[in-house]
Amino acid sequence: MNHDTCIARLEGVHKRYGAVTALDGINLDIHRGELLALLGPNGAGKTTSIGLLLGLHRADSGTVSLFGRDPQDIDARRRIGVMLQSANLPPTLKVRELIRVTASYYPRPRTVAECATIAGITDLLERRYVALSGGQQRRVQFAMALAGHPELLFLDEPTTGLDVGARQGLWNAIRNLVATGASVVLTMHYLEEAEALADRVSVIARGRVVSEGTVDALRAHVAVRRIRCLTAVPLDTVQAWPEVEDASMQQGRLVIATQHAEVLVRRLLAVDAGLAELEVQRAGLAEAFTEITRDSEAADAAREAA
Numbered sequence: 625m626n627h628d629t630c631i632a633r634l635e636g637v638h639k640r641y642g643a644v645t646a647l648d649g650i651n652l653d654i655h656r657g658e659l660l661a662l663l664g665p666n667g668a669g670k671t672t673s674i675g676l677l678l679g680l681h682r683a684d685s686g687t688v689s690l691f692g693r694d695p696q697d698i699d700a701r702r703r704i705g706v707m708l709q710s711a712n713l714p715p716t717l718k719v720r721e722l723i724r725v726t727a728s729y730y731p732r733p734r735t736v737a738e739c740a741t742i743a744g745i746t747d748l749l750e751r752r753y754v755a756l757s758g759g760q761q762r763r764v765q766f767a768m769a770l771a772g773h774p775e776l777l778f779l780d781e782p783t784t785g786l787d788v789g790a791r792q793g794l795w796n797a798i799r800n801l802v803a804t805g806a807s808v809v810l811t812m813h814y815l816e817e818a819e820a821l822a823d824r825v826s827v828i829a830r831g832r833v834v835s836e837g838t839v840d841a842l843r844a845h846v847a848v849r850r851i852r853c854l855t856a857v858p859l860d861t862v863q864a865w866p867e868v869e870d871a872s873m874q875q876g877r878l879v880i881a882t883q884h885a886e887v888l889v890r891r892l893l894a895v896d897a898g899l900a901e902l903e904v905q906r907a908g909l910a911e912a913f914t915e916i917t918r919d920s921e922a923a924d925a926a927r928e929a930a
């Protein structure tokens with residue numbers, strides 16, 4: 625890890641809410657210019673991690689730093705932009721006014737027009753926030769997060785409630801911001817978003833990072849491959865082969881999950897000369913994610929039992 629480029633860090637951080645352990649010694653580095661996705665099941669500690677970096681809560685122990693400072697330091701906070709899962713905004717203000725007020729807190733803001741263009745909401749500027757649809761409100765919140773010209777942008781599940789077109793628009797806007805030097809931390813549940821966007825993914829489970837790396841590196845953790853083909857070999861024959869973890873028919877095709885793709889491809893071709901449309905794929909991020917969190921649960925259970 626290159627420490628020179630680290631702009632935000634959680635180091636050995638613990639955080640409890642009463643009896644609930646939200647963070648259990650988490651270590652997380654955010655680097656300049658990267659698009660980092662935080663993935664994890666509900667309750668894993670993603671929002672709590674972001675809340676600490678935003679200075680909204682204090683860690684029980686461990687170190688939290690933002691641009692090398694305490695996250696509650698105003699000079700550090702002026703360098704970030706934030707879009708949280710819920711926003712309580714004054715309902716009577718127009719979109720233009722909301723962005724202008726937000727920008728006024730920052731020393732080097734973007735213009736209202738610039739924020740609106742990036743977020744694709746130019747046509748909404750004269751509308752009252754309260755009268756917008758949920759998806760439109762989400763895009764306005766994104767425009768507000770950009771208003772301070774942030775070096776580091778925290779987006780907590782930003783595409784929740786967006787239709788397909790708006791989601792694509794937001795992805796493009798995020799990519800453009802990163803291309804022009806911003807760093808972005810995203811939390812998400814939609815795994816395909818991480819595949820589409822992220823340079824790096826940190827998988828969080830039970831208050832710790834259980835795996836991190838590029839999307840490809842995470843996928844490589846998973847030995848399972850998926851074979852698809854059109855074949856006359858009966859499903860129950862395939863299900864009885866020892867290398868097959870799972871086999872089913874999907875839209876007329878045989879789909880096999882296996883850790884021994886080469887062996888099975890050879891056997892399929894040997895028993896069915898008419899086999900067609902053969903595809904072999906590495907597992908997607910969804911499978912990788914499930915396997916990584918399952919492995920870390922098993923490791924925790926073993927540690928507790930010891």
Ligand SMILES: Nc1ncnc2c1ncn2[C@@H]1O[C@H](COP(=O)(O)OP(=O)(O)OP(=O)(O)O)[C@@H](O)[C@H]1O
Nearest residue numbers: 641644645646664665666667668669670671672673
């Ligand atoms: N204010 C709070 N009071 C009590 N418990 C809390 C509070 N905030 C979070 N928790 C608990 O801390 C743990 C981590 O929650 P957190 O919101 O950080 O998870 P998350 O990964 O963001 O989940 P999600 O994907 O559901 O948003 C959970 O068990 C949650 O119930």
